[in-house]
Structures are given as structure tokens and as C-alpha cells.
Amino acid sequence: MANYVVGISGGSGAPYTRRVIEGLVDAGHDARVVITDAGRRVFEIELGIHLTGDPETDTRTLMERLDPGSGAGSLELFDQRNIAATIASGSYDSAGMVVLPCSMGTLARIANGVSSNLLERAADVMLKERRKLILVPRETPLNLIHLRNMTAVTEAGAIVLPAMPGFYHRPESVGDLVDMIAGRVLDTLGVESTLLRRWQGSDD
Numbered sequence: 305m306a307n308y309v310v311g312i313s314g315g316s317g318a319p320y321t322r323r324v325i326e327g328l329v330d331a332g333h334d335a336r337v338v339i340t341d342a343g344r345r346v347f348e349i350e351l352g353i354h355l356t357g358d359p360e361t362d363t364r365t366l367m368e369r370l371d372p373g374s375g376a377g378s379l380e381l382f383d384q385r386n387i388a389a390t391i392a393s394g395s396y397d398s399a400g401m402v403v404l405p406c407s408m409g410t411l412a413r414i415a416n417g418v419s420s421n422l423l424e425r426a427a428d429v430m431l432k433e434r435r436k437l438i439l440v441p442r443e444t445p446l447n448l449i450h451l452r453n454m455t456a457v458t459e460a461g462a463i464v465l466p467a468m469p470g471f472y473h474r475p476e477s478v479g480d481l482v483d484m485i486a487g488r489v490l491d492t493l494g495v496e497s498t499l500l501r502r503w504q505g506s507d508d
């Protein structure tokens with residue numbers, strides 16, 4: 305099974321992050337997680353899960369609070385200041401990375417090669433190694449700087465996958481909407497999951 309890096313920055317969207325991490329571990333993959341200070345703040349506001357910034361404590365907390373089914377994968381958090389972590393190197397064998405949610409600040413720094421923390425460095429590594437990098441922004445409305453930065457990361461090889469659920473599957477709950485985005489993220493990473501419902505067409 306593969307290693308996937310999950311970067312969590314301070315945008316809104318922690319419920320998506322939870323489902324993607326659960327999906328990776330459930331599929332037997334190893335999730336390598338790095339979260340910014342703002343990411344920890346929003347994670348607690350949105351999920352009520354307090355992360356301290358200490359990677360060992362936070363790995364345990366996520367293992368207890370998330371529900372990765374009967375998955376055989378693993379979960380490990382890294383300190384965002386630890387630029388000597390494995391995921392900071394292009395020699396680390398990773399199948400891809402998702403930044404979920406991707407704040408406009410983190411987007412701007414990735415778009416401009418500013419590796420000021422481990423998340424941004426890991427994203428920069430994905431681009432230089434031509435590996436899959438998915439950025440999931442959640443911001444509205446967008447200004448010209450946001451749009452230009454999305455263009456720049458796309459030109460550099462990243463995939464911008466906005467957290468914009470559709471309604472054509474007739475979602476019945478917030479959970480359905482969350483799973484639609486989490487399923488698209490996992491599918492784009494190349495990870496099998498039960499979250500994605502593929503469109504079967506319509507006779508309406």
C-alpha cells in the first residue's frame with residue numbers, strides 16, 4: 305500500500321479532511337498528516353477535536369476520534385515546523401498529496417514556492433517531483449489574486465479541486481455533501497473508496 309500526504313491548513317472544511325483521512329486508512333494506505341497552526345484552530349472549531357501541536361499526542365487523538373473502519377492503513381502526524389521530516393524530501397516515496405482544506409494563504413505560498421513550513425515544503429516537493437498534488441480551496445467570493453494563484457499552481461502541475469459539492473445525486477444530508485467532495489478527492493488521488501457515487505446518467 306502507499307503513503308499519501310495530507311496537508312491541513314486554516315480554510316473551512318475539516319469534515320472533508322476527516323472523511324479523506326478515514327478513506328485512506330480504510331483503503332489500507334498510510335496517511336502522513338501535517339497541520340498548520342490555523343488549521344488546528346479551525347479543526348477544533350469545526351469538529352470539536354483539540355490538537356495540541358505535539359505530533360505524538362495528536363496522532364493518538366486522531367486515531368481515537370476518527371473512524372477508519374476496519375482499515376489496515378496507518379496514521380502519523382508531523383510537526384509543521386519539522387522541515388527535517390521524511391515528507392520534506394523528494395526521496396520520500398509518496399504517491400501524492402492533498403491540501404485539504406487549502407487556505408488562500410497556503411495557496412499563495414505554494415503558488416510562489418514559499419516553503420515556510422512543512423506543509424508548504426511537502427507541496428513544493430510534490431510539484432518538483434511531478435507527483436500528484438491536489439489543492440482543495442474553500443473561499444468565496446474569489447479575488448483576482450486567488451484566481452491568479454490557482455492558475456499558477458495549475459500551470460505548475462497541481463490540481464485545484466474546489467470544495468463545491470453538486471446536487472445532482474440529490475443529497476439528503478450534510479454528510480452526503482461532505483462525502484461527495486471527499487470521494488472526489490480520494491478518486492483523484494487514485495484511492496478506491498465507497499464514498500464516490502459515479503453518475504449513471506438520467507432519463508429526466
Ligand SMILES: Cc1cc2nc3c(=O)[nH]c(=O)nc-3n(C[C@H](O)[C@H](O)[C@H](O)COP(=O)(O)O)c2cc1C
Pocket residue numbers: 312313314315316340341342343345346349406407408409410411442443
Ligand atoms: C473559522 C475560520 C474559518 C476560516 N475559513 C477560511 C476559508 O474558508 N478559506 C481561507 O482561505 N481562510 C479561512 N480562514 C482564515 C485562515 O485560517 C487564515 O488566513 C490563516 O492565516 C491561514 O493560515 P494557514 O494558511 O497557515 O493555514 C478561516 C479562519 C477561521 C478562524
